[in-house]
Amino acid sequence: MSEQGKQAGASTAELGEPIAYLALKEGTPVYDRTGERVGVLEHVVADEPTDIFEGLIVHTLPLPGRHLFADADQIAALHERGVLLSVDRDELHDPSQKSTRQTNPSNPVDSPLQARLRRAWDWISGQL
Secondary structure, eight states, rough: OOOOHHSSSSSSSTTTTTTTGOOOOOOOOOEOOOOOOEEEEEEEEEEETTTTTEEEHHHEESSSSOOEEEEGGGGEEEEEEEESSSSGGGGGGGGTTTHHHHHBBBOOOOOHHHHHHHHHHHHHHOOO
């Protein structure tokens, strides 16, 4: 984390030990790459049968906020008391956007990101 990020938000020392995605708890603070608090963890998106971590649904602040999806490769570190993203808030995905949920007619197979966004949206909308 940059010095500016350390001054603006949480340092990795304050966030505790690194943990696996299975140990993350709802309500865990989520910080962008500069250390600014973006929101809190709402839900871990994973393919449980294959034990593949796909990303996180973040409930943004200030409340009532909205739900955004952080893809696994947008996450820098998972800690006991916080998640550090490798991107800024505006680079997170909005799973409710119809353009991300529609498949290309010439290619009916979703990309891996589209499939993860679809699962995130299904969870948010109560379909899972």
